[in-house]
Amino acid sequence: MKVSLFVTCIVDQLFPKVGECTVNVLRRAGCEVEFDDRQTCCGQPAFNSGYRKEAREFAERFIEIFEQSDAEAIVSPSGSCTAMVKHFHELFPDDPAWRERSEKIAAKTYELGTFLVDVLGVEISGSAFDGRVGFHDACHGLRDLGIKKQPRELLQGIDKIELVELPDSEVCCGFGGTFSVKYPEISTQMVDRKIENIEAADLRAIVSCDSSCLMQIGGRLSRNGSKVKAMHLAEILDSHE
Amino acid sequence: MQAQTANNFDKNARAALADPVLQGALQNLASTFGTRRKAAIATVPDWEASRETARSIKSEVLGKLDKYLGAFADNAEANGAKIHWAKDAKEACSIVTGLVKERGAQMVVKSKSMVTEEIHLNHALEAEGVEPVETDLGEWIIQLAEETPSHIVVPAIHKTKRQIAELFAEKVGTDKDANVDELTATARRILRQKFAEATVGISGVNFGVAETGSILILENEGNVRLTTSLPKTHIAVMGIEKLLPKFTDLGVFLELLPRSGTGQRLTAYQSIITGTKKHPDHEGPEELHIVLVDNGRSKMLAHPVTRQSLACIRCGACLNACPVYQSVGGHAYGAVYPGPIGAVITPQLQGLAKAKQLPYASSLCGACREVCPVKIDIPELLLHLRAEITEGTSNGAVTDEKVARRRGESIAFRLYSSMWKTPGRYRFFQKLARTSQRLVARDGKIGKVSGLIASAAPPLGAWTAWRDAPAVAPESFREKWERKLKNGGKAE
Numbered sequence: 001m002k003v004s005l006f007v008t009c010i011v012d013q014l015f016p017k018v019g020e021c022t023v024n025v026l027r028r029a030g031c032e033v034e035f036d037d038r039q040t041c042c043g044q045p046a047f048n049s050g051y052r053k054e055a056r057e058f059a060e061r062f063i064e065i066f067e068q069s070d071a072e073a074i075v076s077p078s079g080s081c082t083a084m085v086k087h088f089h090e091l092f093p094d095d096p097a098w099r100e101r102s103e104k105i106a107a108k109t110y111e112l113g114t115f116l117v118d119v120l121g122v123e124i125s126g127s128a129f130d131g132r133v134g135f136h137d138a139c140h141g142l143r144d145l146g147i148k149k150q151p152r153e154l155l156q157g158i159d160k161i162e163l164v165e166l167p168d169s170e171v172c173c174g175f176g177g178t179f180s181v182k183y184p185e186i187s188t189q190m191v192d193r194k195i196e197n198i199e200a201a202d203l204r205a206i207v208s209c210d211s212s213c214l215m216q217i218g219g220r221l222s223r224n225g226s227k228v229k230a231m232h233l234a235e236i237l238d239s240h241e
Numbered sequence: 242m243q244a245q246t247a248n249n250f251d252k253n254a255r256a257a258l259a260d261p262v263l264q265g266a267l268q269n270l271a272s273t274f275g276t277r278r279k280a281a282i283a284t285v286p287d288w289e290a291s292r293e294t295a296r297s298i299k300s301e302v303l304g305k306l307d308k309y310l311g312a313f314a315d316n317a318e319a320n321g322a323k324i325h326w327a328k329d330a331k332e333a334c335s336i337v338t339g340l341v342k343e344r345g346a347q348m349v350v351k352s353k354s355m356v357t358e359e360i361h362l363n364h365a366l367e368a369e370g371v372e373p374v375e376t377d378l379g380e381w382i383i384q385l386a387e388e389t390p391s392h393i394v395v396p397a398i399h400k401t402k403r404q405i406a407e408l409f410a411e412k413v414g415t416d417k418d419a420n421v422d423e424l425t426a427t428a429r430r431i432l433r434q435k436f437a438e439a440t441v442g443i444s445g446v447n448f449g450v451a452e453t454g455s456i457l458i459l460e461n462e463g464n465v466r467l468t469t470s471l472p473k474t475h476i477a478v479m480g481i482e483k484l485l486p487k488f489t490d491l492g493v494f495l496e497l498l499p500r501s502g503t504g505q506r507l508t509a510y511q512s513i514i515t516g517t518k519k520h521p522d523h524e525g526p527e528e529l530h531i532v533l534v535d536n537g538r539s540k541m542l543a544h545p546v547t548r549q550s551l552a553c554i555r556c557g558a559c560l561n562a563c564p565v566y567q568s569v570g571g572h573a574y575g576a577v578y579p580g581p582i583g584a585v586i587t588p589q590l591q592g593l594a595k596a597k598q599l600p601y602a603s604s605l606c607g608a609c610r611e612v613c614p615v616k617i618d619i620p621e622l623l624l625h626l627r628a629e630i631t632e633g634t635s636n637g638a639v640t641d642e643k644v645a646r647r648r649g650e651s652i653a654f655r656l657y658s659s660m661w662k663t664p665g666r667y668r669f670f671q672k673l674a675r676t677s678q679r680l681v682a683r684d685g686k687i688g689k690v691s692g693l694i695a696s697a698a699p700p701l702g703a704w705t706a707w708r709d710a711p712a713v714a715p716e717s718f719r720e721k722w723e724r725k726l727k728n729g730g731k732a733e
Contacts, residue, residue, distance in 0.1 A: 009661065012718040013671055014711045019718035023726050035727065037719045040661045046654055048605060050627030054658040061662055143607040172564050176604025181703040183251065183602065185258050188707040189568045190604070219708030222686060 001120065002032045004071035006062075006109070008081045008211070009041040015211045021238035022077045022112055029122050031075075038065050044084040048177050052091060059088040060098070063105050073119065074109040077234050079141020079209045082111040086144065111141055113209055113233050117150040128159035129239045131204030133231075134166040136194070136217065138210040142170060151209055151233050158236065166197045175216035191220045198228055205229040207236050245575040247587050247596035253573035254602075266401050267570050274561040277504025278612070284506060285496055294493050296616045299552035302451075302484050303542060309451040309484045310533065316454030320516025322529040333534045334365035337443065337476055340530055341371050344474055346441040350432075352458070352465040353377035354445025355393060355555055356480050356534055358577045359590070362443070373443070374435045376464040378428055385412045391571030391579060394502045394557035399570050432464070442468035442526070446479035447554070448494060449531075452487045455515040456531065459498065459508040466512055475514070475526035481533050482542075482551035494554065497614035502556035537590045546625045547589060552615045553582055559609035559619060565602060574599065581609035585622040593630055600626035674713045682712035 003026060007019045026033050043058025062085070066074055076082050086109070088102035110119060135155065141147035155163045174180065174190025181187075194217060198206050206221075208214050211232055218230030245253045257263055282288045302309050314324040327333035341349055349366065351357065351373050363373045363384075375384040379397040383390055386408050390396030397405070402421060410417035415427050444465055448457045456477055458465045469475045485491060491513075499505040518525045541547045560566045560580030571579030576587040576596065584603060588596040600623045609619040631651065660666045681687045681694060687701070687710040695702025704710050716724070 007718050009667075013674070013713050016714045016716060016718040016721050020721055020726060023722075027729070035719075035722050037722065038664050040664065040667045046658060048624065048627075049650070049654065050600075050624065050629070050631040051651075051654045051658070052628050052632070054654055057658060057662060139604070139606040139608075143611060170608075172604050172606035172608065174564070174604060176606065178700075179601065179604045181700040183254060183565075184703040184707055185255055186565055186568050187604070189258055190564050191708075193564075215711060216708065219704070219710060222709040223688075223707065 001030070001073065002034065002071045003073045003075045003115075004066060004069040005033055005035045006039060006042075006066070006074050006076040006081065006085075007035065008076060008078045010211050010215070011077055014215065015232065018077055018211055018232040018234050021232070021234040022075075025112070025116070025124060025234055025237045026075065028124060028126070029116055029120055031120075034069065034071060036065055036069065042081045042084040044081060045177055047084065047087065047091070056091045059091050059102065063088065063098075063101050066105055067101065072108065073115060074105070075112055075115045076109065077112045077209070077232060078211065079111045079138050079145055079147050080212060082109055083140040083144035085109045111145060111147060111209055113151040113154055114145065114147055117153055123157055124154060124237055125157070127157070127237050127239055128161075128241055129205075129236050130160040130241055132162045132164055132202060133205045133207050133236065134164050134198060134201055134203050135169060136166070136173060136206055136208040136213060137170045138208050138213045139172050141209050147209060151207070154233065154237060155207065158239070161236075164201050164203065166201055168193070168197060173213045173216050175212050177212075180216060187216070188220065191216055195220055195224070195226070199226065203228050205231045205236065207231050207233055209233050245572055247575040247591060247599050250573055250575060250598040250602050253575055254569040257569040257573045262401060262404070263399055263570055266399050267567060270398065270561060271564075271567050274504060274558075278501060278558060278561070279504075281500035281504045281506055285500070291493050291496055292614055292616050295497055295554075295614060296552060298485060298490050298493070299615055302486060303482065303548055303551055306481065306484070306542060309486060310481060312451040313449050313454055313484055314533075316452065317449075317456075317516065317529075317531055318454070320454050321519070322454065322516050322531050325530060325532045327532055327534045327536070329536050330360035330534075333360045333478065333532055333536065334362055336532050337362060337478065338365050338369045338371065340474070340476055341366065341441050342369060344441055346371065346439070346474075348372040348374060348435065348439060349441045349443050350374050350376050350435055350439040350464075350468050350472065351380075351442070352444040352460065352468040353380045353396070354443070354478060355390075355577065356445050356478050357443065358390060360478070360534065360536065362478070374432070374439075376432050376435070376462075376468055377460070378425065378462060378464075381428060381432065382408065385409070389572070389577065392557060392560055393555050393578065393580070393582075394560075399572065436464075436467045436471050439472045441474045441476065442470075442472040443476045443478065444468050446477050446483050446531075447498070448491060449479055449484045450486075450488050450491065451484050453515055455488065455513050457491060458512045458514070459495075459510070460512070461503075461505075461509040463510055466510055469512055469514060470525060473526060474528040474530070476530045476532065477514075478532045478534060481535055481538050482553075498554055498556050501558040501612065501614040541589050546622065549617050550582075550585055550589060550622060552617055553586070554615060555582075556614060558612040558614065562608040562612045563603075564606065564608065565604065574602070581619045581623075582617070585619055585626065588626055593626065597630060600630065668719075671713065671717055675715070678712055685712050685714075686710065687712055 011019045043055040047055035086106045089099045092098035174187040214230040325336045366373045375381045382397040391399040409415040446456045499508045517529045563581050566580040574583050578586045584599040605620045660670045690705045
């Protein structure tokens with residue numbers, strides 16, 4: 001299947017390895033991967049901060065670029081950015097034409113794990129990760145897209161891995177976009193509770209579908225001098241150790 | 242302690258985080274109520290269907306509120322109640338204090354009611370020389386401590402047993418090491434005496450039934466039953482949104498509310514009051530006054546997005562589920578209604594200008610929406626309010642007072658928007674970031690940034706005060722793609 005990669009700005013600039021692993025995993029799953037380098041951001045920071053006009057401009061741009069692709073699916077290593085694409089239609093309450101275009105694009109946009117499990121239905125063989133991992137259910141993936149079992153199924157399929165269910169895996173890590181810098185103390189208390197569970201479980205890595213949550217969890221782990229690594233689902237699927 | 246208002250949520254929150262006693266009191270909130278709620282909803286065959294039904298009943302009422310209010314008023318009056326209409330808090334208070342004074346009461350017993358907190362009824366009564374006595378144990382504790390509730394359902398949740406024992410020792414003379422049984426026995430003894438003396442009882446209302454003019458009040462302590470039946474006069478204060486069309490509609494709400502709020506299958510008492518005392522059962526008060534309070538609600542009704550705020554049945558589930566509320570408690574919100582629902586209702590009741598921080602007091606995680614028994618999309622409401630702030634448009638629905646634009650932020654967003662919409666400028670930005678981060682990045686990450694750099698880039702300062710930040714990668718994904726990935730991993 002031909003897929004068009006929506007890599008997201010955060011992966012492009014801060015976590016390019018996640019993008020590379022996503023390409024590798026999609027190719028191993030038998031996909032032909034294309035990447036349109038006119039893409040930048042889905043506009044979620046603007047949308048979530050109340051800048052609807054700016055968000056609309058990002059949405060229009062995104063739709064125009066991805067409409068030109070003949071790929072059957074748009075795949076992104078982010079539940080949150082995928083959820084934003086699914087919200088695009090809300091930005092055009094009085095514009096049926098743009099609403100329709102938004103809905104068409106949204107219908108073929110998938111988060112990576114969901115795409116592998118629900119659309120392709122393939123097993124990703126040949127991955128190996130030697131160690132205990134926990135999964136953090138990123139909020140938008142979990143609550144907007146219903147992502148819960150798909151990443152766990154994929155993780156179970158990795159050789160040598162031991163997946164542990166963490167208490168409160170569904171509780172927010174405290175990132176919340178600008179929330180993390182508007183109210184850094186609250187944001188940090190939230191991630192600290194998460195990290196208490198992570199450390200108690202004696203993990204080698206905490207895995208999630210969103211680089212933004214991983215930036216929050218990983219940033220705090222790093223500040224604490226922890227040995228636990230924050231890893232994206234794509235990275236762990238692309239591990240061979 | 243400084244005055245806690247909705248406009249200094251940031252300061253209130255920091256104080257709350259630094260208060261070890263409060264943190265101790267909040268610690269078990271999520272696990273206790275969250276676990277009980279889960280167990281309780283598991284006893285309902287189809288929880289989702291019940292939520293749907295409840296929401297559609299509320300939507301029906303809110304869509305035709307004038308009709309249902311008219312029917313409720315007619316039917317309640319036909320049963321002997323007297324209906325009063327209050328357009329705002331001031332009017333509601335003056336109606337109630339007027340009724341109390343006409344009856345010559347110097348003391349009134351009150352059962353727990355959020356709407357009377359909202360209109361600050363106790364202050365109004367005190368100003369008229371009337372002593373209001375809160376008879377719900379939690380509310381009484383708060384009243385003794387001269388505080389405000391920090392939770393919609395459990396008003397004294399922020400207090401520890403120890404603090405309450407000390408408070409009682411100071412105010413009512415119990416031993417400062419008294420245990421919970423001794424404290425509650427003392428409260429009971431004092432409050433029973435007040436019930437025996439009172440000639441006026443004031444309550445809130447959980448649901449009003451348009452079809453019959455009945456009101457339903459839920460509780461666990463029996464104090465509502467006493468407040469509404471012992472005194473000769475019962476004054477019930479209710480928000481205009483509390484209506485349900487039919488008596489049989491109560492069923493689904495009785496299924497949802499106690500389970501969502503306290504994790505109970507049903508509260509210990511449910512008082513359904515239809516008019517005044519009648520033959521042959523001789524139950525209820527001789528005189529029943531129902532005060533219907535608008536106080537900003539019809540403004541919320543006017544906009545299709547904000548309208549859903551009025552579906553709230555005040556169960557408190559969103560507070561218990563909210564990781565922000567769990568961290569800072571209710572007082573940080575600086576308003577009567579705290580937590581996620583408070584963050585959307587307060588700016589609408591007080592005006593955005595007086596509560597402009599609250600729509601941002603959320604990570605938009607959606608846990609509130611997930612537990613809400615009437616499916617209020619609180620994140621959608623928060624985003625709507627944020628947009629009202631940035632656009633300076635109130636659509637006439639939320640507030641008349643304009644909020645000052647956030648200049649720095651709006652410039653930043655315009656810049657982001659213009660830079661990131663053009664691939665060339667986006668790449669330029671990437672290079673600029675890579676160059677400028679040389680000042681602060683080490684081994685691919687940025688540690689604590691302070692001084693001039695933090696003041697020049699406040700978000701970076703705020704982030705790195707607590708967390709390391711990833712550095713902008715030396716080779717972006719798009720560069721990597723161009724160099725090797727597009728050819729299947731082989732560099733050109």
